Amino acid sequence: MLKITWHPLCHAVLKEENFTVEKLVVPVARSNSRSWRGRISQKIPEPARDRVFRRYWTASVVSTVGDGVAVLAIPLVATVSLRAGTSQVSLLVALTWLPSLLFSIPAGRWVDRLGRPKEVMAGSDFARFVLACSVALLNALHVLQFWNLCFLVFLLGFFSVLFDVSDISVFGLLVQPEDYVSAQSLLQGGREVAFLLGPTVGGLIVQVVTAPFALLFDGISFLISAALLRGALPASPGSDSHGVRYLPSNGFNFRPRYPIIRSILYATAWCNLFLNVINAVFIVYLVRSLHLSAWAIGLYYSVTALGGIAGSLVLNRMARRIGVGRTLIAGFVLYCTPGIIIPMVKGSAAFVSGAILLQALVSGAGMIIRDSSIGAVFTAVVPNEMRASVRGVFQTISFGMRPVGALAGGLIAASFGMKSTLWVGAAGAALGFVWVARSSLVRHFDIEGP
Incomplete structure (x- = not known):
C-alpha cells in the first residue's frame, strides 16, 4: 500500500505496498519567531x-x-x-x-x-x-x-x-x-x-x-x-530512478487500483459533461434571453479569473482547517453548483448582471480550489514514473467530455429550448461532487501539525 506518514523531520515518507493509500498528512509550517520578520516569513508559502x-x-x-x-x-x-x-x-x-x-x-x-x-x-x-x-x-x-x-x-x-x-x-x-x-x-x-x-x-x-x-x-x-x-531546474532522474520500469499500459492499469484517483476522474468527467451542456447555449442565452451587453459578457470572464485568484489565496488555509479531502469536495461544490443561478435568475438588468457575476466569482474560486486540490492529491498518490501517463488518461477523458456535452446541449436546446438545457446542465453538474464525497477522500486526506 502507498503509506504517507508523518516523519520527525517534517517530511512525508512514501512506502510502496500494494497500491492503496492509507493516509496523507500535510504538515502545518510553524514559526517560533515573534518578530515582524518572523510573522511576515510565516505568511510566505514555503515553495515561494x-x-x-x-x-x-x-x-x-x-x-x-x-x-x-x-x-x-x-x-x-x-x-x-x-x-x-x-x-x-x-x-x-x-x-x-x-x-x-x-x-x-x-x-x-x-x-x-x-x-x-x-x-x-x-x-x-x-x-x-x-x-x-x-x-x-x-x-x-x-x-x-x-x-x-x-x-x-x-x-x-x-x-x-x-x-x-x-x-x-x-x-x-x-x-x-x-x-x-x-x-x-x-x-x-x-x-x-x-x-x-x-x-x-x-x-x-x-x-x-x-x-x-x-x-x-x-x-x-x-x-x-x-x-x-x-x-x-535540476536534471530529471530518468525512468529507472526508483528501480522500476513501468510499461506503457500502466497509465490505464494504475487508475482503477486507486479509489481516490478513480473517484476524482469520474467526478471531473461528470462535471465537464454537464457544464458543457450549459456552455453550448450560455452566450446565446445571455444575449437573447437576459439581454446582457457584450461588455457585461466580457466582464463575466474577467470576474471568473478574479474568482480564481481569490480561490488560490484561501486554498492553503482551507486545507489546513478542514483537510485536503474536504477542500477538494468543497471545490467541486463551489465550481459546479452555482450554475443553477443562470436559468433561475430574472428581474431588472442590474440584478441579473449582479447575479451572473456572483456566479462567475464563486465558480472561478471553486475551479481553482478543485484543480489545485486535484493536483496535490495526484502528486501525493501517483508515483513520479507514472504521473505523465495518468495525467494523459485524465486529460483525454476530461477533454473528451467537452464535445460530448456541447453536442448534447445543442440537441436538448433544439428539442426543448435553452432554459431547459440550462436546467439539465446545472442539475447534472451540481451532483458531480457525489463521486468524491462518497469515496474515502475525507478519511484519507487531512492536515496535522508537527
Missing part, C-alpha cells in the same frame, strides 16, 4: 522561498500568457489576413483541441518511459516558439495560406499536450509532499492571472500593430519559458 520553484512558476506563468495571446491572435490572423469564414475559424478552434484527444495518452506514456519531463517541457516550449514565429514570418512574406495555418496550429496543440502531461512530473520533482497544497495554490493562482492577462495583452498588441506580430510575442514568451526551464 525556493529559487528553483520560483523559476519553474515563472516559466509556467509566462507560457500560459503565451497561450492566452494565441487564443486571440490565431483566429484574428485567419479572419483578417486570410479572410477565413466562420466554418474555417471553427475548424482552427477544433484543431487546437484535437491533439489533446488524440495524443494525451500516448504522450504521457512516452514521457514516463523517457523519464525526462523537464527536458520535454523545455523542448515543447522551444518548438512552440519556432511554430508561432513561423506563422508571423509566413504572413510577413505573404505566403501564409489557410492550410499552412491549420497544420501549424495542430502542431502547436501537439507540443502543448507534451508540455501539459510533463508538468505534473516536474512539479513532483521540485516540491516536497508537505508543500503540495501551497505550491498548487501558487501555481494555479499564477496561471489564472496569466489567463486574465493573455487575451488582454494580445488585444493590445493586435490594436497597436497586427495579429501576426502578436504571435511573434507569443513565440518569445515560449522561448523565455524554455530558457527558464532549461537553465534552472
